[in-house]
Amino acid sequence: MDTNYGMEIVRATEIAALTAARLQGLGDHAGILNETRQAIAKTLNRLAIEGCLVNDRFVDRQGIFQLPAAIGRGGQKADLMAVALEAYHSAADGRNNSTSFAVIAKEGSIQSVPNLNMYKLVVGPEAGQVIDINQPPIVNVKRVARALKKYTESVTVLILNQTRHQQLINEVRSCGARIKLIDEGEISGCLAAITGERADIYMGYGFAPEGALVAAAISCLGGYFEGKIFYENDRDRAQAEAHGISDLDKIFRVEDLVRSKEVAIAATGVTDSEFLEGVRFTSNGAITSSFIARGETRTYRKLETRHFFDYKPVY
Structure with a gap:
């Protein structure tokens, strides 16, 4: 511009x-x-x-x-x-x-996305491209720990405090990582993980539009993002098609959501x-x-x- x-x-x-x-x-x-x-x-x-x-x-x-x-x-x-x-x-x-x-x-340059649930993994630039949304949470936490040269017990994982995240919370706890729960504010949580100031990794469900905004932040600040939209019925799938999304199994990364610097x-x-x-x-x-x-x-x-x-x- x-x-x-x-x-x-x-x-x-x-x-x-x-x-x-x-x-x-x-x-x-x-x-x-x-x-x-x-x-x-x-x-x-x-x-x-x-x-x-x-x-x-x-x-x-x-x-x-x-x-x-x-x-x-x-x-x-x-x-x-x-x-x-x-x-x-x-x-x-x-x-x-x-x-x-x-x-x-x-x-x-900004990908239009439906107003649906998106599972997100977000880390800062030092962690690099070590995360994989298809891997279990414990694997991602341990990969981030190695990338940051930290003990797993020193890694802070930020998660929204929601009932649907209870299994995720239990899995992260089982590997000994620290957890920080927030009631709302997933964009702020992702920014905390990107900068590494108060968290090392953000993971969990949120909204797809917020994922696009987080991708814009990473385009400016650095970091890594993976997100996957979940479609529960034909209406959800029709919404995706209306936004130009044909691959319903797509893993969205920064370059998919914001196609310009x-x-x-x-x-x-x-x-x-x-x-x-x-x-x-x-x-x-x-x-x-x-x-x-x-x-x-x-x-x-x-x-x-x-x-x-x-x-x-x-x-």
Whole structure:
């Protein structure tokens, strides 16, 4: 892309995070999600692009504010992904691991995926291509341990705390690896594994659209990803075909989901997460923690931004 849009899209994630933080802990799940989606849409629409929104998990969801399919005020054509408020239940309830994300990429480079379950394995660049989604979890944990030159007992595996993961959790525990469970926020969990700051490997079920966003992050930060979509019936299989997916046994890797290095990702923490600090309100504004990464240069920035509402109110 002709322009580095990272600093542009981070403004959208900051506004979304500030909007969500104002409603944090009030218990209104739909309200916090809808207001945050409105905020990120309004800000992204200011971009000088002709953007096409892809992989919105809430598209056509009744009662949820719909992000526009076309975003921007005209200019260079681009693909966009926006997760206005990951882990919105947690944000509404006042719990951790809620974040706002946005991705911009070269037109036509992001694979459209159905809103179905995807099993994911994610590791950082040091682990390399040692993981294999077709192998048992214990095999993958031990391979990552060897690649990182760690004892298996020193490897941290991040898993969503869900009933369907109980067998996975038991298997990982049986080999002695450390487990970190999170209630929501799989993108933040994957980013923690990519950077190696709070986890070494992420594994488990989540959503396919989130997998595409994680692939965009890896395009910018490095790392390795494998994902497999699960189809339970003919309707699911028809959804795959509608998204141009003919191989229903396909193992998706980064290059399958993001087919260009012309990509940038931004994120801003709402509540403290595995990857970013949450919004902190001050007497006259707020402090946000964000990151921006760009695929073409592998540039990676972490930002602490101080917002002064007395000068230009956000709300």
